[in-house]
Amino acid sequence: MKGIVFTEFLEMVEKTFSPETADQIILASELPHGGAYTAVGTYPHAEMVSLVVHLSEVSATPVPDLLRTFGRHLFSRFVALYPAFFPSGMDTLTFLAGVETHIHAEVLKLYPDAQLPRFDTRRAGEDELVMDYRSDRAMHDLAEGLIHGCIQHFGERVHLRKEVVDGTGGTCARFVLRRERL
């Protein structure tokens, strides 16, 4: 998992909880590098799982809630860090329909060792999009938070429904988005 995900996660923990909480979960996770992540480095996904599980214990907040909160935060950070991916005139459904073919394809060019999920998308009319998420890392709660962050960013009224299709092994979740016209 790319270091940017860790650095942004720890920044969110510092802001939303406290710098002490960030230190506490780093210590509890017994990380080989003591939590010194660099944005361009690559680290085991298990370290993210450990940090989130410890944060869940310390904060008495369920892991899925933390991942959703992190997803929203991460999306706003992507907007700040990679403005070129968010051209003016873009809308929520068009952006999300291109996450696999455009956004993550560009991410792979920047970071060839990135481990990305797979999204199969289907546009069912102008105001509806179906996204099927597949990943060995089963981070559909993070994906959900990112999608909510995306909806918030574009400021449209979009209803999101998630169905976890298969909770075992290669986890798969379906996101159904419906835009409401004002």
Ligand code: HEM
């Ligand atoms: C709402 C839109 C997006 C969704 C739903 C999404 C979803 C995800 C998810 C769920 C992961 C975790 C890995 C996994 O599940 O296997 C991930 C990883 C990542 N995404 Fe996205 N993403 C979105 C937009 C973006 C954007 C805009 C960028 C950059 C500009 C980006 C860059 C990355 C990077 C760098 C990783 C980490 C790769 C690694 O750990 O090796 N994503 N994405």
